[in-house]
Structures are given as C-alpha cells and as structure tokens.
Amino acid sequence: RKEVEQDPGPFNVPEGATVAFNCTYSNSASQSFFWYRQDCRKEPKLLMSVYSSGNEDGRFTAQLNRASQYISLLIRDSKLSDSATYLCVVIRGATGNQFYFGTGTSLTVIP
C-alpha cells in the first residue's frame, strides 16, 4: 500500500466553484501533514500545514482526520491562478526528515 494516496484527477472546475481534494495515508505513526502546490514543470511550494483542529488560510481550508487517516483541502471561490497540481505530503520518518509526497491532484479552473 502506498504511503500517501491521492485522486490524480483531473478536476476541471469553473471559476468561483468550490472544490475539495482528499488524501489518505497508510501509516498511523505519521506525524505531520501538509499541502504543497506544484505548477507545471516547476518546484513544489508549501501551500499550508494541516492541523488536527483544521485550519484556514483565506479561501483554503485544510482538515486532518487521524482516525480515518485522511487529510483534505477545500478551495472556495476558485481562481484561474489556482490551476496547479496539489500535493499531499506526510512526514513519517523517525527523525522527521522523510517527507512522503502523494502523486498529486491536478486542478484546472476554467473561465
């Protein structure tokens, strides 16, 4: 079973729509969780951390469900500039140094 699994999409949504991505992780010992964004042929960039209590940053909301071992990302009022691949990232290593990346979910926001 993969460490981190994501629906690859693609998700094609109109501007202004709300879209949600889920990600599951296999190891219950996983410690920290993040969403990264990767534009085509570019490097990943941190979008937001995911906390047990849930957290919000503007139009973006992240949730963690440890019991079911999944994290989610909700994007409200989608913008064209949100078009990218969203990567779920989990830290499991004993030293906290090993980040596991999901394959990413592709989002295209359509005018």
Place this chain on the structure above:
Amino acid sequence: EPEVTQTPSHQVTQMGQEVILRCVPISNHLYFYWYRQILGQKVEFLVSFYNNEISEKSEIFDDQFSVERPDGSNFTLKIRSTKLEDSAMYFCASSEWIYTGELFFGEGSRLTVL
C-alpha cells in the same frame, strides 16, 4: 527573498557517465534534501543531510549516489554511473528546522540520460 539555487538547470549525459548536480541552500538553513521527480510521477525522497552527514536515505539512494557539502554553501548530488532510468528532475530543498514541514525547493535540475 532567500531562495535555493540549483545548477545546471538541464544536463544531458551519456549512460555510464558521472554527473554532479549542485545546490546552494538558503544560508541559515540546517537541513538539506535531494528529491527526484520522474516526468509525470510523484516527487520521491532520495536523501536528507544534517550536520555534515546523511540523516536518512531512501531505497532509491543506492551506492551509485552520494552527497557532499564540500564547503559552507554548496550541497552536491553525485551519480557515479548514470542509467537511463536516472532521467528525472532533481530537486534540492532545505529547511530551517526539523519537523517544520516547510521545505524550500530549488527550481530543479533536469537530467536526461541517453
């Protein structure tokens, strides 16, 4: 804004040749990483480096790979004898703290092995 820089941006090499990819992490960061991404696939962890030694490595990081911090600024990845399947984008990353989750990635070095 401080950034991680990588060179070269693209390297083409023949199978069996040695390749060195270079990275300059953000100056006050203590933890350094190499990741790779084969086209269309996920970002894969290769190795992490702290205090001048490898702290973790993945099963991908076999004997043909090595890392070095030859001076106070550069962090290098060497592939001793490249294979076709080494063709990928190699990302260097650094972080200020352990467990922080915020990795700062360089723009990547695309390696093409012919």
